[in-house]
Amino acid sequence: MTSTSGAASSSKICFNSDCKDLKSERPRKGWRLRTGELAELCDRCASVYEEGRFCDTFHLNASGWRSCESCGKRVHCGCIVSAHAFTLLDAGGIECLACARKNVVLGSNSSWPSSLLFNTSLPERLKDYPAKNWSQLAGSGPVPWRQAPSLFNSSIPQPELHSSVPYEVDLSTSIDRLNATERLSTPSLEKKRIEDFGERLMNGSSLKLGTRDIHENGNAGINCDEQPSSCSTKSQQPSLKEESSKPPFGLVVPYTSPDEVNGQLGLSGTHSRPNPQPPLAKQFHNNQHNGHDSSSEPQTRNGKPRPDGRGRNQLFPRYWPRFTDQDLLQISGDSNSVITPLFEKMLSASDAGRIGRLVLPKKCAEAYFPPISQPEGLPLKVQDSKGKEWIFQFRFWPNNNSRMYVLEGVTPCIQNMQLQAGDVVTFSRLEPGGKLVMGFRKASTASASEQDNEAKSNNGVSVHVDTELADPASWSKVDKSGYIAKEAIGTKLAVSRKRKSSTLGSKSKRLRIDNEDLIELKITWEEAQGLLRPPLNHIPSVVVIEGFEFEEYEDAPILGKPTIRATDSSGEKIQWVQCEDCSKWRRLPSNALLPSKWTCSSNSWDPERSFCSAAQELTAEQLEDLLPHCNSVASKKMKATKQEPENVDALEGLDTLANLAILGEGEGLPASSQATTKHPRHRPGCSCIVCIQPPSGKGPKHKQTCTCNVCQTVKRRFRTLMLRREKKQSQKEAETTRKKQQSPMRDKLMDDDSLPCSNAGNSSPNPIKVVSEGGSDDDPNRVKSSTSPFKGQIDLNIQPEREEELSPGSDSGSMMKLLQDATERYLRQQRLNFGGNSSSVVTQTQPVGGTGDKIGNSVNLGASHQDPDRDHPAVFPIKASAHTSATG
DNA sequence: ACGTAGCATGGTC
DNA sequence: TGACCATGCTACG
Numbered sequence: 001m002t003s004t005s006g007a008a009s010s011s012k013i014c015f016n017s018d019c020k021d022l023k024s025e026r027p028r029k030g031w032r033l034r035t036g037e038l039a040e041l042c043d044r045c046a047s048v049y050e051e052g053r054f055c056d057t058f059h060l061n062a063s064g065w066r067s068c069e070s071c072g073k074r075v076h077c078g079c080i081v082s083a084h085a086f087t088l089l090d091a092g093g094i095e096c097l098a099c100a101r102k103n104v105v106l107g108s109n110s111s112w113p114s115s116l117l118f119n120t121s122l123p124e125r126l127k128d129y130p131a132k133n134w135s136q137l138a139g140s141g142p143v144p145w146r147q148a149p150s151l152f153n154s155s156i157p158q159p160e161l162h163s164s165v166p167y168e169v170d171l172s173t174s175i176d177r178l179n180a181t182e183r184l185s186t187p188s189l190e191k192k193r194i195e196d197f198g199e200r201l202m203n204g205s206s207l208k209l210g211t212r213d214i215h216e217n218g219n220a221g222i223n224c225d226e227q228p229s230s231c232s233t234k235s236q237q238p239s240l241k242e243e244s245s246k247p248p249f250g251l252v253v254p255y256t257s258p259d260e261v262n263g264q265l266g267l268s269g270t271h272s273r274p275n276p277q278p279p280l281a282k283q284f285h286n287n288q289h290n291g292h293d294s295s296s297e298p299q300t301r302n303g304k305p306r307p308d309g310r311g312r313n314q315l316f317p318r319y320w321p322r323f324t325d326q327d328l329l330q331i332s333g334d335s336n337s338v339i340t341p342l343f344e345k346m347l348s349a350s351d352a353g354r355i356g357r358l359v360l361p362k363k364c365a366e367a368y369f370p371p372i373s374q375p376e377g378l379p380l381k382v383q384d385s386k387g388k389e390w391i392f393q394f395r396f397w398p399n400n401n402s403r404m405y406v407l408e409g410v411t412p413c414i415q416n417m418q419l420q421a422g423d424v425v426t427f428s429r430l431e432p433g434g435k436l437v438m439g440f441r442k443a444s445t446a447s448a449s450e451q452d453n454e455a456k457s458n459n460g461v462s463v464h465v466d467t468e469l470a471d472p473a474s475w476s477k478v479d480k481s482g483y484i485a486k487e488a489i490g491t492k493l494a495v496s497r498k499r500k501s502s503t504l505g506s507k508s509k510r511l512r513i514d515n516e517d518l519i520e521l522k523i524t525w526e527e528a529q530g531l532l533r534p535p536l537n538h539i540p541s542v543v544v545i546e547g548f549e550f551e552e553y554e555d556a557p558i559l560g561k562p563t564i565r566a567t568d569s570s571g572e573k574i575q576w577v578q579c580e581d582c583s584k585w586r587r588l589p590s591n592a593l594l595p596s597k598w599t600c601s602s603n604s605w606d607p608e609r610s611f612c613s614a615a616q617e618l619t620a621e622q623l624e625d626l627l628p629h630c631n632s633v634a635s636k637k638m639k640a641t642k643q644e645p646e647n648v649d650a651l652e653g654l655d656t657l658a659n660l661a662i663l664g665e666g667e668g669l670p671a672s673s674q675a676t677t678k679h680p681r682h683r684p685g686c687s688c689i690v691c692i693q694p695p696s697g698k699g700p701k702h703k704q705t706c707t708c709n710v711c712q713t714v715k716r717r718f719r720t721l722m723l724r725r726e727k728k729q730s731q732k733e734a735e736t737t738r739k740k741q742q743s744p745m746r747d748k749l750m751d752d753d754s755l756p757c758s759n760a761g762n763s764s765p766n767p768i769k770v771v772s773e774g775g776s777d778d779d780p781n782r783v784k785s786s787t788s789p790f791k792g793q794i795d796l797n798i799q800p801e802r803e804e805e806l807s808p809g810s811d812s813g814s815m816m817k818l819l820q821d822a823t824e825r826y827l828r829q830q831r832l833n834f835g836g837n838s839s840s841v842v843t844q845t846q847p848v849g850g851t852g853d854k855i856g857n858s859v860n861l862g863a864s865h866q867d868p869d870r871d872h873p874a875v876f877p878i879k880a881s882a883h884t885s886a887t888g
Numbered sequence: 889a890c891g892t893a894g895c896a897t898g899g900t901c
Numbered sequence: 902t903g904a905c906c907a908t909g910c911t912a913c914g
Binding site: 354355357375397398399400404408 | 891892893894895896897
């Protein structure tokens with residue numbers, strides 16, 4: 001309208017374009033503009049407005065006037081000023097607010113959309129959010145939606161969903177259209193939406209477009225069209241004068257286009273809420289859709305409570321649709337489509353997983369999907385903008401006296417859209433046709449370019465879900481997954497894609513961080529692991545979290561360069577540190593805290609050895625003794641380094657070793673508990689030893705010198721395993737000897753077991769280390785205790801506690817042997833390498849065990865942290881056969 | 889042995 | 902505290 005189209009409130013002239021008067025210094029407020037601001041009027045116009053005569057006075061000749069179906073009163077439905085003054089009737093036509101109140105049990109505040117009115121919480125929230133445009137919204141909004149036919153009649157498919165769509169976005173005009181129709185019926189939902197929307201606006205979520213447009217236009221681009229007829233109105237809304245600077249709901253109208261600057265009437269939007277607010281559930285009223293609203297609300301059209309007021313309908317903010325105009329455009333496909341955003345949901349790991357079940361937010365499901373009374377639910381036909389049709393089974397499971405709604409058979413669709421956990425699927429309804437559209441948004445973590453590309457290619461691909469139930473006939477043809485692909489038959493599902501950001505469950509979502517951050521965090525964590533050292537005089541306990549060992553310190557740990565702690569001959573505690581440049585080991589006081597990068601030049605404690613040219617104090621033998629610990633400690637603390645996907649056929653060996661190690665270390669845990677409980681399955685974002693590896697042995701192979709997470713962990717674990725063994729061995733020796741007499745067989749095993757480990761027995765010059773490494777079984781803090789001497793043998797398949805139950809002939813024998821071999825080679829190699837030079841000579845040994853395993857089964861366990869060149873590689877042949885058993 | 893269906897559990901809000 | 906919901910768990914095919 002003329003009056004509204006004008007200038008911003010900043011003008012000195014009355015906002016009413018039909019009035020040339022100047023505003024007073026303190027202009028009076030009129031209706032809320034789409035920008036969220038309030039029109040500033042001259043005193044005269046303001047008075048007229050406040051008296052509710054604004055349209056009668058200034059818009060008499062304008063279009064958009066309609067008569068109340070009940071009292072015949074004329075209402076200017078096409079004006080923002082009167083937007084709140086009427087209600088759209090389901091059957092068409094409008095009803096003035098007064099009549100609407102009579103017919104519908106509304107909340108106290110008539111100026112609010114019915115939904116709002118019903119919703120007690122809304123008002124409160126609104127307080128916080130300045131009236132967001134309620135006036136505008138209200139204009140269309142308050143209207144009780146009594147008549148809108150429910151989209152989903154209880155059991156009858158209703159193709160005509162559009163009539164009930166609350167917010168419609170008329171893409172053809174780029175205007176948001178709000179359907180006024182649904183208000184009354186789903187008050188609660190609407191309220192929520194409104195609230196939500198308001199919040200979103202507050203939060204600056206996606207309705208930018210609308211906002212922007214609104215600002216530009218200054219007018220509400222609200223479409224008041226009620227179905228079939230559009231009654232855009234401007235109504236005066238004196239009541240809402242809040243000064244929210246936030247974009248009004250009207251803003252929401254994301255789709256408003258500049259073209260429509262003045263076309264408020266043309267705009268839709270009874271509810272001006274832009275898409276965000278999901279359509280009111282009004283549709284569902286009749287549906288008996290249970291649930292959808294809150295019990296507290298008077299649900300029912302006409303004020304009757306809903307049959308089932310099962311849930312409260314407050315859609316959580318996370319389900320608010322945040323469509324962008326682009327999304328909408330893409331979804332609509334054809335310019336004549338009108339989209340009504342319903343809700344959205346970030347895919348959880350489960351949703352995106354193979355199970356093919358997409359958990360639907362209860363309220364959303366109840367509000368926007370057909371009501372279902374049987375757990376089996378109903379099939380819903382889905383169609384994307386490209387014409388692909390899908391059928392999902394919409395059903396529920398009883399859950400805690402409630403229901404858990406799911407869409408089954410979504411896997412094909414998810415894959416087709418290349419979605420993964422963290423991505424967002426959006427549901428909206430497309431008119432005409434009443435189809436629910438399932439679009440998507442990739443996780444925000446995607447790079448801009450990536451997103452752009454996706455946007456061009458597949459982003460926004462939407463799937464339209466026919467509100468009508470899928471034809472059972474066709475359903476029967478559908479495969480189990482419910483995938484139909486009429487047009488997409490033959491379409492290859494682009495499965496793929498790197499699932500970088502693994503899916504995050506709801507819980508995770510809360511903790512969700514962008515990939516970049518994640519990476520940073522990970523690095524930090526890794527570094528910290530490598531640098532963390534127990535405070536002096538403290539013995540760390542070891543806890544295992546998701547497969548990783550962490551040292552726990554009672555006091556704050558010390559950060560610094562990893563060193564080898566030891567006790568010299570005089571009993572003094574010292575630590576050995578390796579120079580970054582020359583790789584020589586230097587002796588330092590135990591309390592020395594070193595930077596992550598340390599060189600001889602920093603050796604202020606021993607000036608004579610502050611040069612790389614200075615001889616190393618330690619002899620090879622001494623180092624040999626220290627090394628195992630060193631490796632253990634270092635690797636343990638440096639569990640991870642950047643993963644370098646290098647293609648070498650060592651992965652399987654690593655896998656095997658890793659698994660063996662895991663088994664070995666996990667001895668103290670109830671079998672299975674670890675993997676099963678924590679990671680029953682491979683999880684793409686998890687960094688545990690299981691998940692950091694490609695599933696099923698797929699993925700890049702690792703070189704023996706690889707220092708990736710997996711390799712590091714494997715090496716570390718293996719070393720730890722060996723260490724424990726050594727320790728236990730000495731402890732058990734006595735006992736073994738004793739048993740020997742009783743069990744010759746065992747003795748034999750023991751003998752075989754005793755590895756030529758030079759470190760055995762006397763290693764661990766450092767008590768602390770010993771504890772942390774092998775852990776004392778007595779240590780109560782040790783969550784995962786492990787050592788299981790196991791008769792001299794390490795049976796990775798057995799729990800230490802039950803070692804006694806083992807028999808020499810147990811199945812574990814072969815694996816043990818493998819381990820033994822590996823250990824031997826490891827130690828031997830280590831000695832050799834160490835004694836010779838520190839350069840990393842990776843010698844790959846052929847697998848032992850005779851089963852002709854792949855060459856790749858050897859693993860270099862000698863790599864030390866940080867610098868591969870200083871590694872002390874050793875190759876551990878592993879039987880392929882062990883792989884399976886170990887992984888199991 | 890494996891995959892699935894459906895319920896159970898527990899964390900988060 | 903209860904509702905919601907992600908995911909675990911397991912009986913079953």
